[in-house]
Amino acid sequence: MNKIKIVSVIFFSILPIISSCSILNNVVTKEEFDKIKQGMSYQEVIDVVGEKPTDDNSESWGAYVPTVWIWKNANGSRVDVSFDRGQVFSKSQKGL
DSSP states (O other), X not given: XXXXXXXXXXXXXXXXXHHHSHHHHOSSOHHHHHHOOTTOBHHHHHHHHOSOOSEEEEOOBTTXXXXXXXXXXXXXXXXXXXXXXXXXXXXXXXXX
16 A cells, blocks of 8 residues: 555656656647748648647648648647648647
8 A cells, every 4th residue: 555655646746747748748839830931841840840740631622732730739739730732821829
């Protein structure tokens, strides 16, 4: 029983530290979002963010192929980057 208490105390002591780590909470930060500029390529955005998107919403209409790449953070915040013909044309964020 004492081992369970000790493990619990240790776990709950380090939990705030672990949960504040960006690897658990943020796939993309506000600072990274601010670096994303219109005209950047998908690879340039990946180079800034350092992570591939967690989701996408793409549709194809002939030669026009708009794609929205979405990065979702564990805390519920998110970044949406819209690409047209392989380049950023808009971006938005929620909760960063």
